[in-house]
Amino acid sequence: MAQITLSNLRHSYHPNPTSDADYALKKIDLTWEDGGAYALLGPSGCGKSTLLNIISGLLVPSEGKILFGDQDVTSLPPAQRNIAQVFQFPVIYDTMTVYDNLAFPLRNRGRDEDIVKQRVTAIAEMLEVTDMLNTRAANLSPDNKQKISMGRGLVRQDVNVVMFDEPLTVIDPHLKWKLRSKLKELHQRVKATMIYVTHDQTEALTFADKVVVMQDGEIVQMGTPVELFERPAHTFVGHFIGSPGMNVLPCNVKGGAAFFGGEQVSLEGPAKDVADGGAEVGIRPEFVSIASNGQGVEAVVRKVADVGRHKVVEAIAHDSRIHAILEGEAPSAGEAVKLQFKQSQTRLYKDGWLASSPEEAA
Numbered sequence: 001m002a003q004i005t006l007s008n009l010r011h012s013y014h015p016n017p018t019s020d021a022d023y024a025l026k027k028i029d030l031t032w033e034d035g036g037a038y039a040l041l042g043p044s045g046c047g048k049s050t051l052l053n054i055i056s057g058l059l060v061p062s063e064g065k066i067l068f069g070d071q072d073v074t075s076l077p078p079a080q081r082n083i084a085q086v087f088q089f090p091v092i093y094d095t096m097t098v099y100d101n102l103a104f105p106l107r108n109r110g111r112d113e114d115i116v117k118q119r120v121t122a123i124a125e126m127l128e129v130t131d132m133l134n135t136r137a138a139n140l141s142p143d144n145k146q147k148i149s150m151g152r153g154l155v156r157q158d159v160n161v162v163m164f165d166e167p168l169t170v171i172d173p174h175l176k177w178k179l180r181s182k183l184k185e186l187h188q189r190v191k192a193t194m195i196y197v198t199h200d201q202t203e204a205l206t207f208a209d210k211v212v213v214m215q216d217g218e219i220v221q222m223g224t225p226v227e228l229f230e231r232p233a234h235t236f237v238g239h240f241i242g243s244p245g246m247n248v249l250p251c252n253v254k255g256g257a258a259f260f261g262g263e264q265v266s267l268e269g270p271a272k273d274v275a276d277g278g279a280e281v282g283i284r285p286e287f288v289s290i291a292s293n294g295q296g297v298e299a300v301v302r303k304v305a306d307v308g309r310h311k312v313v314e315a316i317a318h319d320s321r322i323h324a325i326l327e328g329e330a331p332s333a334g335e336a337v338k339l340q341f342k343q344s345q346t347r348l349y350k351d352g353w354l355a356s357s358p359e360e361a362a
């Protein structure tokens, strides 16, 4: 196992790239710590597969280096990188038993049969498939096939990294949560570096200790699930994570103060070095409430959705849509209300990037 460093990485599929737009990966500098559980999260086309293929060696980047520990592996072929991959669709041999499928990566590298038995037994027990070891893989359900595929990825102890590429795509929705939490538990037991690629925030946030969010060939933030929720470094992260995502409202900055529709909005703290002019206020729906003291941003409720645990209110203020997540009583559609933003959670964004900082304690 090793720390993986991506240094000054860029990749273009064009033979002669001329501008940033020609690059599928713009500029990536990233370190994956040894033994970490990571998710690579972003919408379709943001460059996740390109990055994964560069780490596994299927692609050589146009620029930059990949290091495993101190070793430069940029031009090493996949077979010499000691990587395990689990794909969207199960990769198993139907004619073999579950035992032989799990044993395959070890036997392929000439491991002794007693080590094979020890590892296969341990992984089967972790995956709760011990009773299937003598079953032919052809007779398994799709989710059990994918479990075995995951087991094949985890059975070797000498890999630098295990990469999962949207591994739950074929799994029935009601079984997804089970496999998701299983994977998390497996990481804690196996302690290998794992990178889980997905466009699904729930999968990323459940699995990973650190989530890397990508947009349009760039990393916009790397952080713990709590950091991504509480302090999105970019409005894209605010939008992409959360349900509904963060409210992003156009505002005007004057002398460090933010005005939404002419009314001043109290920010979490000073917006240092933000020039006067257009910017955005970011506030998560969880921190928007209906004012009981008659003070706040005037809005009209457009829709109320009861989602069981809470209600999601959609209101319009100064032509902008604002979501609020409310527990208990909620107003009705058409009602005029005043909205309050929790000040410690109200942030300023300039050109998409976080531009306010929390008030320093006196």
Ligand SMILES: Nc1ncnc2c1ncn2[C@@H]1O[C@H](COP(=O)(O)OP(=O)(O)OP(=O)(O)O)[C@@H](O)[C@H]1O
Pocket: 013, 024, 042, 043, 044, 045, 046, 047, 048, 049, 050, 051, 199
């Ligand atoms: N072989 C290729 N040739 C040319 N362009 C490509 C190739 N593969 C990917 N691209 C382009 O590179 C960009 C990044 O694609 P990539 O497949 O890495 O994104 P992704 O986040 O993995 O998307 P998805 O989740 O849909 O697989 C996209 O604009 C895509 O069209």
